[in-house]
Amino acid sequence: MFKNKLFNMALIIIISITLxxxxxxxxxxxxxxxxxxxxxxxVEVPTIDDIVPxxxxxxxxxxxxxxxxxxxxxxxxxxxNEKAKVEAEKRMFQIxxxxxxxxxxxxxxSFATEEKINQFKSDxxxxxxxxxxxxxxxxxxxxxxxxxx
Numbered sequence: 001m002f003k004n005k006l007f008n009m010a011l012i013i014i015i016s017i018t019l020x021x022x023x024x025x026x027x028x029x030x031x032x033x034x035x036x037x038x039x040x041x042x043v044e045v046p047t048i049d050d051i052v053p054x055x056x057x058x059x060x061x062x063x064x065x066x067x068x069x070x071x072x073x074x075x076x077x078x079x080x081n082e083k084a085k086v087e088a089e090k091r092m093f094q095i096x097x098x099x100x101x102x103x104x105x106x107x108x109x110s111f112a113t114e115e116k117i118n119q120f121k122s123d124x125x126x127x128x129x130x131x132x133x134x135x136x137x138x139x140x141x142x143x144x145x146x147x148x149x
Contacts, residue, residue, distance in 0.1 A: 051078060053082070053085075054078055054079045054080070054081065054082065054084075054085050055076050055077065055078050055079070055085070056076065056077045056079065056085055056088045056089055056092075057074075057075075057076050057143075058074065058075045058076065058077060058092070058095060058096065058099070059074070059092075059096075060072060060073070060074045060144070061073045061074070061096060061099055061100065061103075063100055063103055063104070064104075065103055065104070065106050065107055065108060065110070065147075066104055066105055066106055066107050067107040067108060067109075069107065069108040069147055069148065069149050070147070070148045070149075071103060071108075071111075071145070071146065071147055071148075072144065072145070072146040072148075073099070073103070073142065073144065073145055073146075074142070074143045074144035074145075075140055075141060075142045075143060076140070076141045076143055077095075077128070077137050077139075077140055078137065078138055078139035078140075078141070079132075079135050079136065079137055079138065080135045080136055080137075080138050081134070081135045083134035083135055084132055084134050084135020084136060084137075085135075086134075087132055087133065087134045087135065088128075088132060088137070091131060091132070094131050095128060095131075098124070098127045098128060098131065099124060101127075102120070102123060102124055102127060106120065108147050108149065111145065111147060117142065117145075121140045121142070124140060125137050125140055
């Protein structure tokens with residue numbers, strides 16, 4: 001491109017950093033899009049009255065993990081719109097199937113720390129969003145978890 005190799009390297013590095021910054025910015029915006037900003041620029045966090053109508057309770061699930069540990073699990077799914085909530089309620093048998101399949105691949109170690117539980121939630125959210133067509137799950141709250149070896 002240019003005859004000076006140092007200038008070429010600097011240009012490539014600047015372009016790379018710019019592109020990575022743009023990707024990071026859009027990922028950040030996409031990840032935290034449920035937080036609303038008013039016209040005055042003040043961030044508005046959804047109230048509980050906004051959240052409750054969009055939640056679906058998953059009935060208690062009792063199953064064995066991959067290492068034969070028994071798990072009892074209850075959770076609540078928060079969807080992004082009313083249509084997604086209705087669809088999730090209708091697809092509850094598929095949701096429970098996805099949960100059971102994921103649990104069969106895990107061990108009691110997979111629930112040992114908060115980070116591992118958050119990883120479970122993240123993996124489950126990806127699986128559930130693959131079956132929902134009218135919206136998506138934006139949050140999973142575990143309301144009960146019990147492990148017995």
